[in-house]
Amino acid sequence: MTTVADGTVHLEVRALGKSFGATRALHDVSIAVQAGSVHAFVGENGAGKSTLGKIIAGVFPQDQGDLVLRGATVSFGSPREALIRGIALVAQAVALVPRLTVAEHVFLGAEPRRAGFIDRRSVRDRFVQLATETGFDLDAGAMVGRLPIAQQQQVGILRALARDAELIILDEPTASLSATETEHLHDIVRGLRSRGHTVILVSHFLGEILDLSDTISVLRDGRVVRTGPAADETEASLVLGMLGRPASRTYPDKRPPSPDAPIAMSIDNLSAPGVHDVSFTVRAGEIVGLAGLVGAGRTELARAIYGATPTSTGGVHVAGTTLSGRPGASIRAGLAMIPESRKDDGLIMRRPIRENVSLTSLPHLQRLGFVRRAAERAQVRDALERVTGTPLLDAPAGSLSGGNQQKLLFARALLIEPGVLIADEPTRGIDVGAKRDIYEVLVGLAAGGMAVILISEEAEEILGLSHRVLVMRHGRLVAELTGPDMTEEAIVGAAFGTTSSSAA
Numbered sequence: 001m002t003t004v005a006d007g008t009v010h011l012e013v014r015a016l017g018k019s020f021g022a023t024r025a026l027h028d029v030s031i032a033v034q035a036g037s038v039h040a041f042v043g044e045n046g047a048g049k050s051t052l053g054k055i056i057a058g059v060f061p062q063d064q065g066d067l068v069l070r071g072a073t074v075s076f077g078s079p080r081e082a083l084i085r086g087i088a089l090v091a092q093a094v095a096l097v098p099r100l101t102v103a104e105h106v107f108l109g110a111e112p113r114r115a116g117f118i119d120r121r122s123v124r125d126r127f128v129q130l131a132t133e134t135g136f137d138l139d140a141g142a143m144v145g146r147l148p149i150a151q152q153q154q155v156g157i158l159r160a161l162a163r164d165a166e167l168i169i170l171d172e173p174t175a176s177l178s179a180t181e182t183e184h185l186h187d188i189v190r191g192l193r194s195r196g197h198t199v200i201l202v203s204h205f206l207g208e209i210l211d212l213s214d215t216i217s218v219l220r221d222g223r224v225v226r227t228g229p230a231a232d233e234t235e236a237s238l239v240l241g242m243l244g245r246p247a248s249r250t251y252p253d254k255r256p257p258s259p260d261a262p263i264a265m266s267i268d269n270l271s272a273p274g275v276h277d278v279s280f281t282v283r284a285g286e287i288v289g290l291a292g293l294v295g296a297g298r299t300e301l302a303r304a305i306y307g308a309t310p311t312s313t314g315g316v317h318v319a320g321t322t323l324s325g326r327p328g329a330s331i332r333a334g335l336a337m338i339p340e341s342r343k344d345d346g347l348i349m350r351r352p353i354r355e356n357v358s359l360t361s362l363p364h365l366q367r368l369g370f371v372r373r374a375a376e377r378a379q380v381r382d383a384l385e386r387v388t389g390t391p392l393l394d395a396p397a398g399s400l401s402g403g404n405q406q407k408l409l410f411a412r413a414l415l416i417e418p419g420v421l422i423a424d425e426p427t428r429g430i431d432v433g434a435k436r437d438i439y440e441v442l443v444g445l446a447a448g449g450m451a452v453i454l455i456s457e458e459a460e461e462i463l464g465l466s467h468r469v470l471v472m473r474h475g476r477l478v479a480e481l482t483g484p485d486m487t488e489e490a491i492v493g494a495a496f497g498t499t500s501s502s503a504a
Contacts, residue, residue: 009070010035010167010198011056011087016065018051020399023392025051027222029065033167033200033215038193040201040209040230043219043242044433046401049202052219053169056200057089058082088160089169090153098145103127105144106158130158135191150181157188167198172429174208186212204431206235220244243433251464252440255447257285264451265335265420267305270314274300276475278314282420282451287442289466290455291491297475298455299340302422305453306330306337319419331360336413338406340424340455346409349398354380356397356408361415383411387441403434410441421445424455439465459488471495 011033018026026048033039041049054060056067058076067074069085076082079089097105103123127140136154144155153173160168170189174182189212192199203209209216213230218241225241261283270278274297282288290298303309305316307326316323318333330337339345347356357380358365365376377393384391387410397408406426413421423442427435442465446452456462462469469486471479471494479494481487 008035009033009068011070012068013052013056014066014068016052016055016067017063018048018055018060019063021395023395023399025222026055026062029219029222029224031217031224031227033198035070035198036193036196037214038189038199038201038212040203040213040216041219042203042206042209042216042238044401044403044431046221046404047219047242047431048222049219050171050401053089053171053200053202056082056167057087057169059089083160083163083165086164086166087169088163088165088167089171090156090160090173091171098143100144101141102138102144102147102155103140105155106130106162108159126162127158130162134158134161134188136188148181150185153185154188157192165197167200168192169200169202171202172204173201174203174205182208204429206238206432209238210235218242239432242431250436250439252436252443254287254443254465254467255285256467257283257446261285261449264319265305266317268315268317270301270304270311270316272300272304272309272311274475275304275311278475278477280470280477280480282453284419284449284451285446286468287446287452287454287466289462289469290453290472291459291462291469291495292472293495294457296472296495298472299424300475301472302337302340302424302453302455306335306422308337331416331418334417334419335422336360336416336418336420337422338409338413338424338426340428342402342405342409347397347405350396352394353384353397353400353408354393357383357411357415360412379415380411383414384408386414387411388437401430401434403430403437406430406434406438407441410438418450420451420453422453422455425457426454427456427458427461459491462491463488473497 009032013029013031016026016029029048029052041052043049051060055062058079058081061077074085097108100108106127107123124140131138136158138151138154144152147155157168173185186208189199189201201209201212210230210233215227216230216233216238217227218225218238220242263281264284266281268279278301290301292298300309304311307323307330311325318335321333323329323333323335343349354377358376361379362371365371365379380393381391384407387407397405400408426442427438430438442452442454454462454465463486466486469481469491470477471481471491473495478497479490481490
């Protein structure tokens with residue numbers, strides 16, 4: 001790791017405080033960010049790191065304290081005001097105008113003009129020059145809405161650079177990227193630093209933080225625990241700072257299902273877009289891990305089982321009921337699903353926590369067409385307590401940390417009292433402490449007799465939680481692993497097709 005920072009302070013945060021209603025998000029936070037460096041903010045979900053980044057970028061106003069930019073005290077009323085002063089935020093979910101081309105989006109609002117009209121030739125020429133300088137391989141004429149998330153993030157970075165942003169905040173930039181895409185983004189971050197830009201990196205991937213950062217600030221419960229050189233930290237020391245204690249054993253003990261446990265769900269010769277002739281069963285109390293490479297068809301299979309996408313052949317049977325291929329019918333039969341993306345398919349971020357949790361249970365909470373609010377509040381509160389979630393009911397779901405947002409989806413699932421739960425990437429984008437909470441929930445549900453299908457891109461997570469592992473490749477089940485055959489090498493070998501295992 002090469003540091004080009006010259007010791008000049010680019011941004012100083014002084015005694016910053018922020019509250020959302022009764023919740024105190026930041027307490028007296030003070031941090032100095034050196035120019036030309038990569039400065040990381042780490043902490044559990046809810047520690048305040050993303051809130052701090054958004055205040056710096058003008059998304060939220062602070063309640064108290066000061067921002068000092070290159071020696072001058074500043075105050076931003078909007079992200080546009082921050083951008084004028086050279087600060088840009090590139091979030092995990094990039095805000096895009098889907099129907100614009102890449103070049104149009106990069107210069108949106110700052111287009112070169114001639115005689116009052118947008119000079120499209122200049123837009124394209126300036127885009128090519130900017131992309132060449134940064135090494136981004138982007139098609140200027142491609143529609144941004146059709147790009148993969150990795151390239152959408154590159155568009156967001158180019159948009160910041162086109163406005164001469166000197167300080168770029170990357171908030172969980174690799175949470176939804178593949179390994180190859182992640183490495184490319186790491187190269188981009190290093191390139192930004194080498195060209196003199198200051199980068200604030202918010203991430204829950206500790207290895208990424210240690211690899212890229214010059215300086216790390218550890219936050220816990222809205223306060224700065226410490227700030228120091230990345231070279232002085234390890235993953236273990238960061239976890240200790242984040243949690244205030246050493247991390248306990250990552251995965252809880254899992255209880256094997258009873259040998260005579262009934263079959264809770266059976267899949268017979270199921271085919272759907274991206275899924276080909278899949279058959280398997282799951283018993284009550286069993287966690288079955290579904291592994292494979294990105295694009296192997298795991299999420300497509302989960303959505304087909306749940307009825308979110310149409311099937312062409314085969315059937316799904318839950319507790320003796322043949323499902324009709326619609327989510328409503330699945331819910332009534334006792335099948336619940338935690339979707340892969342809580343933002344796109346799971347939560348309505350601006351609506352209250354109470355409404356998000358009760359959403360799929362409204363038929364049972366209604367009387368004469370009206371929701372019984374007292375019953376709704378009581379049942380939602382009970383479900384949240386079962387997953388150690390927030391006791392708040394009326395705050396918007398979007399105000400919660402990623403880990404607590406994920407717990408809302410578990411609470412929603414539990415309200416329908418399912419016999420089978422599909423959990424698609426249930427720990428994506430959450431920190432080590434929140435992950436442990438989710439692991440406890442999953443193992444506890446299985447111990448109580450629920451059948452669980454767990455999808456995860458992390459082989460270690462699959463092995464740590466599952467009683468049995470099914471591996472997919474090209475939309476098909478290619479291996480079933482049990483007992484001593486459940487190893488990371490076996491999963492990778494089956495996923496790449498380099499080894500043969502017993503087919504599921």
